[in-house]
Amino acid sequence: MSIRLFASRALLPTGWSRDVTVDVADDGTIATVTPDSRRDAAEDAGGPLVPAMPNLHSHAFQRGVAGRTGLAGADGEDSFWTWRRAMYMFLERLDPEGSEAIAAQAYVEMAKAGYGTVAEFHYVHHDATGRPYADRAEMSKRILAAARTAGMPLTLLPVYYAHGGFNAVPPLAAQRRFVMTTDEFAALLAALAPLARADGAALGVAPHSLRAVTPDELDRVITAAPPGAPVHMHVAEQTQEVEECVAWCGKRPVEWLLARESVDARWCLVHATHMLERETRALAASGAVAGLAPTTEADLGDGTFPGVVYAASGGRWGVGSDSNAIVDPFVELRQLEYSQRLFWRRRNLMQHAPHESLGTAMWQSAARAGAQACGRRTGAIEAGAHADLVVLDEDDPALAGHTDTLLDAAIFGPCRRPVRHTMLAGRWVVRDGRHRDEDAVLSAYRHAMARMGGGPA
Numbered sequence: 468m469s470i471r472l473f474a475s476r477a478l479l480p481t482g483w484s485r486d487v488t489v490d491v492a493d494d495g496t497i498a499t500v501t502p503d504s505r506r507d508a509a510e511d512a513g514g515p516l517v518p519a520m521p522n523l524h525s526h527a528f529q530r531g532v533a534g535r536t537g538l539a540g541a542d543g544e545d546s547f548w549t550w551r552r553a554m555y556m557f558l559e560r561l562d563p564e565g566s567e568a569i570a571a572q573a574y575v576e577m578a579k580a581g582y583g584t585v586a587e588f589h590y591v592h593h594d595a596t597g598r599p600y601a602d603r604a605e606m607s608k609r610i611l612a613a614a615r616t617a618g619m620p621l622t623l624l625p626v627y628y629a630h631g632g633f634n635a636v637p638p639l640a641a642q643r644r645f646v647m648t649t650d651e652f653a654a655l656l657a658a659l660a661p662l663a664r665a666d667g668a669a670l671g672v673a674p675h676s677l678r679a680v681t682p683d684e685l686d687r688v689i690t691a692a693p694p695g696a697p698v699h700m701h702v703a704e705q706t707q708e709v710e711e712c713v714a715w716c717g718k719r720p721v722e723w724l725l726a727r728e729s730v731d732a733r734w735c736l737v738h739a740t741h742m743l744e745r746e747t748r749a750l751a752a753s754g755a756v757a758g759l760a761p762t763t764e765a766d767l768g769d770g771t772f773p774g775v776v777y778a779a780s781g782g783r784w785g786v787g788s789d790s791n792a793i794v795d796p797f798v799e800l801r802q803l804e805y806s807q808r809l810f811w812r813r814r815n816l817m818q819h820a821p822h823e824s825l826g827t828a829m830w831q832s833a834a835r836a837g838a839q840a841c842g843r844r845t846g847a848i849e850a851g852a853h854a855d856l857v858v859l860d861e862d863d864p865a866l867a868g869h870t871d872t873l874l875d876a877a878i879f880g881p882c883r884r885p886v887r888h889t890m891l892a893g894r895w896v897v898r899d900g901r902h903r904d905e906d907a908v909l910s911a912y913r914h915a916m917a918r919m920g921g922g923p924a
């Protein structure tokens with residue numbers, strides 16, 4: 468059944484508009500958007516309408532280690548690499564059922580938080596001994612199932628992972644669940660294509676990182692991808708990785724990638740934290756998206772993304788919940804802006820037009836680029852796009868009295884819960900802050916965590 472929504476305020480591609488009627492077609496896309504309209508028989512949206520935020524980078528299973536990596540080591544040497552060890556330890560126990568339960572919980576939380584598509588960077592393919600499941604797509608199917616349960620539109624990014632470091636160093640024992648040949652990867656993609664299509668999910672590829680993939684393998688993985696499909700890759704997240712890359716090939720990771728691959732609008736370079744100014748400008752000019760995960764990058768001690776130079780050069784960027792220790796697009800945007808303020812000792816940095824609302828500009832930029840990275844028409848309230856919509860909660864005191872600065876208040880104000888309702892692919896999945904299936908999903912999550920024994924230790 469088609470839906471006609473009326474919102475007295477809605478954020479359209481041109482900015483905040485008044486009295487907007489949005490017609491949602493049966494197929495879950497937006498048929499028409501009419502500003503300055505009369506409400507007539509339309510359903511009241513229940514608050515200001517903004518496009519849901521595409522989540523361009525998630526490892527859903529890591530939701531299971533959130534809050535369990537805060538135990539300091541005796542030597543004071545905690546780092547990204549010790550966090551990774553703890554995260555890998557959880558993989559010793561993660562089974563398909565548990566993986567689905569955790570992903571469903573994470574995706575429900577995403578819908579409640581205002582995310583509207585998830586790009587799942589999925590690399591745990593095999594069983595805990597490293598043997599492929601009887602069905603090699605078992606773990607990918609669990610991600611598809613979790614997304615269906617949560618009603619969360621999905622861009623599935625099967626990961627190719629083969630090595631433990633530059634120079635084709637053999638993978639660590641802890642990485643045995645990730646590894647396959649490029650032929651096996653192509654077969655997995657072929658098996659997933661009809662399943663993704665049946666679910667309305669997009670399919671892309673994710674060569675994990677220059678640490679895990681040789682140049683030759685990278686070419687083969689990209690060739691195996693469907694034409695035009697998104698290509699996501701972790702790059703330059705840690706300084707150690709940059710140093711090892713220079714030792715390996717004489718170039719820095721982003722520099723190498725831009726020189727060797729035709730990096731364009733299909734690409735999402737995840738993190739891209741450590742870039743020199745010329746790399747920053749060149750990446751911005753490529754049309755690729757920088758896939759930022761500000762709270763995860765802070766959590767893991769990665770460093771500061773050169774956001775000011777990148778944005779001033781016209782670079783496209785979006786946000787992702789990555790490790791899912793925090794699942795909240797408003798918090799990601801605040802963390803990104805704050806990281807720049809701490810570095811530059813200035814304010815209101817991640818926007819280019821003077822006198823523009825920073826919150827509005829950041830939401831629009833991240834939504835547009837996030838949609839590009841997810842390979843899905845979303846992130847904008849316009850005809851032809853999927854109806855992935857968020858209704859802000861005007862009952863939150865932080866939003867009281869705001870109109871054009873609603874998103875500034877939601878991102879930078881003392882907001883507890885900015886999201887009231889979420890519509891995904893034309894269906895209400897969150898109403899008054901509650902997801903339609905949150906009780907069943909949480910109960911399955913609790914059981915799975917109890918059975919698998921919680922976090923890493």
Ligand code: NGQ
Binds near residue numbers: 790
């Ligand atoms: C991952 N995650 O693949 O889950 C990575 C860590 C790595 C983040 N960097 C592992 N957040 O890069 O080797």
Ligand code: ZN
Binds near residue numbers: 524
């Ligand atoms: Zn990642």
